Amino acid sequence: MQATQKTRVLTGITTTGTPHLGNYVGAIKPAIEASQDPxxxxxxxxxxxxxLIKCQDPExxxxxxxxxxATWLALGLDTDNAIFYRQSDLIEVQELAWFLSCVCAKGLMNRAHAYKAAVAENEEAGNQDPDRGITMGLFGYPVLMAADILMFNAHKVPVGRDQIQHxxxxxxxAGRFNHLFKGEYFTLPEAVVDQKVEVLKGLDGRKMSKSYNNTIPLFTPEKKLLKLVRKIKTNSLEPGEPKDPDGCTLFQIYSAFASDQDVAAMRQQYADGIGWGDAKNQLFDYLNTHLEAPRERYNALMEDPGYIESVLQKxxxxxxxxxxxxxxxxxxxxxxGRFV
Known part of the structure; x- marks a missing residue:
């Protein structure tokens, strides 16, 4: 009896910043859970x-x-089941990107959101050259992303809404290549957008993003974590005054980590008029307890880059x-192909 083919799921993590709480809730946690699915x-x-498209700072x-x-490994990524690697270790991806470039219409790339946004910025700034400052890396980004996906014929690719176009x-x-070279060489991938994935708010109430400089790094030291939690923006309601948990950054972050029972208890505390100082202390305690063990593993891994290298090489x-x-x-x- 033939074994059922496993569903192939592929996720890329851009290496331009330090992982923060929003990354964990929105991408890392669900991905690590999926890595344990046989x-x-x-x-x-x-x-x-x-x-390299966004960052020319090698350090x-x-x-x-x-x-x-180190973050993914510290949080329990199953590298026996999942395949965990660096994009730059697979030269084949670059070769496939060239193959795809040779069948990809330039007009398709002209419609890419990131490219159009960069052109619009130039036009708004009054630049005579609409392509000023735009590299071929930015323009051809969707081709490289397609190579990442099609190299392994991924069935499903978890993405945010802004990546569906890619x-x-x-x-x-994939369809164009299959048609031109008369074969089913590539599986047509499917975008998966998890409607339940929450976008965490940052210190200032906007989406938590390194672009806004409002993040809480996932494994920041305990004292720095407390300092950052205390900086989270709240309104001016006094202790004793009932507060609305919905739309409150403190409550949202707490809910992303706490159990349903604890969330319900915190909601009641808001109704009873919890003070903002107390709410921040409780959030800090919950986060610190939740992250303490993985933070220790993370720090140990950061002290042993040779081990991380060996995992990635494998x-x-x-x-x-x-x-x-x-x-x-x-x-x-x-x-x-080869001659013989």
Missing amino acids: NVQSFYFLADYHA RVQASRLEIA IEMARDM GAERAREQAAASMEKLRAAVGL
Whole structure:
């Protein structure tokens, strides 16, 4: 009896910043849970080639790669089941990106949201050249993303709403390649947007994002964590006055980590008029307790980059084994196969 093929799920993590609470709730936690599902073949990669589009600070990119790898491992990523690797360790991805570039219409890239936004900024600024400051890395980003996905014929790609267009473009390139070279070389990937994934608010009440400089780093030391929690913006209601938990950043972050029972108890405290100082202290205590053990693992991993390197090399070997076999078929398909 033939074994059922596992569903292949692929997720990339751009290596330009330090992981924060919003990253954990929105992406890391659900992905790590998925990595432990024996019915799913998960691919998680550090998107360090993508990082070069936004960041030309080599020290920042290098530090971010280490921090992100340590974070995922500290939080329990199952690297025996999931394949965890660096994008830059798979040269085959770059080769596939070229193949896809040769079948991808330029007009398709002209419609990419990031490119259009950059052009619009130039036009608003009154620049005569609408492409001023726009690199080929930014323009061709969707092709590289398509190569990441199609290299492993991922069935599902968890993304935010702003990335759905890129999955549609990957489908377009895959279909075009299949049509031109008369074969089912690529699976058409499906974007998966989890409606339940919460977007955490940051210190100032806006979306938690490094772009706004309002984040709470996931493994910041205990004293710094307390200081950051106390900086979270609240209104001017006094202790004893009932407070609305819905729309409150403190309550939202607390709810993302606490049990249903504890959330219900905190909601009652808001109705009873909890003081903001007390609410912040309770949030700090909950976060600190929840993150204490993984923070210790993270710090230990950061002191042992050789171990992280060995895990990533092992993942790269597993990924490369599949990628090399795929590229051999694809080279033959386009006329670049061996003579004998």
